[in-house]
Amino acid sequence: MITLRPADLAREHGLSTQAVRNYERDGYLPAAERTASGYRIYTEVHAAALRAFLALVAAYGHALAGRIMTELHTGGLDNALKLIDRGHRQLSRDRETLETVRRAIAHLPTGYDPDPGRSRATADRTVGELAHHLRITPATLRAWEAAGILVPERDPGTGYRTYRAPDIRDAELAHLLRRGGYGLDHIAIVVDQVRTAGGTEALTTSLAAWQRRLTTQGLAMLQAAGRLGDYLHRLPPESRGQHG
Structure with missing residues (x-):
């Protein structure tokens, strides 16, 4: 098993080591084991968790990303998936609303x-x-x-x-x-x-800009899904919070 230091995880994303520690403290990363002298021991599982969390932040925002990860780490896989579903529903509603307004202002x-x-x-x-x-x-x-x-x-x-x-x-x-x-x-x-x-020129310009934002968010959701799937794949079944 490859062991990593907080600095190793932080360097990949341009974070501070304190940010990595804070993410672990807040439950966004699984708890790390400690050496006899008290230093944290991270693994590739923690690295995958950090990649997943940061991808979720880009897709859903910091608050919802944090809730998704904490649910995963407290036995709530189904709850985490529900939160992801909620984000996708909101994106779908936003797209529908955007199209409705676009048709109306025409x-x-x-x-x-x-x-x-x-x-x-x-x-x-x-x-x-x-x-x-x-x-x-x-x-x-x-x-x-x-x-x-x-x-x-x-x-x-x-x-x-x-x-x-x-x-x-x-x-x-x-x-x-x-x-x-x-x-x-x-x-x-x-x-x-x-x-x-x-x-409607100003409104049309605003809607076009928001369309680009929704497209960016949709792509971020795809990226987050891949990162999250990779992280879950690395976890043993009993650690995924799945309920029988």
Whole structure:
């Protein structure tokens, strides 16, 4: 069995040795054996685990990658696979949403209403209803309003915010662009252009950029799957957390 030092693992990825130790401490790597003097002894299994973890970070982000690895190391292989499935579902939803918006803006006129056949009352939503629809918090909607992204009306009787069909469209576009990593200032410009002039050039550019990001993420997921498969192959069956 080939033994490795923390520095050996760190050097391959341009990390510090302390980062490698931290990853082991946090459960992202399997626990290392120690020498009589207390030094860690790593093996090719640990090297494969580190490659898998870093590939997962590129594909799913640090938090989810960490959860996947800790599940593997605490007997939760099925839970780890569920987390991976969740990431793939989210990517699929993002692709579908991207295509939906792309098709919609291809015919986006000035003063666009996403569903003019609906009555105003049917289209109206409260802040809580819209937040639930987008799976965000009401505070996020209020932050978007403060940034000029949303301009909901107020109910004259209660003073509560009322989101009409165009507001819902703007919120959905904002949610899409936030998922694409864009800042509120950029989103405000895009939404204002769509809202006031029906122009879609800025939005089309943003969607094209996000398309590239999704493609990059998809390729990273393929890379992560290979790395993770290699790591699991190196583990004995009893160490994979499989339940009978």
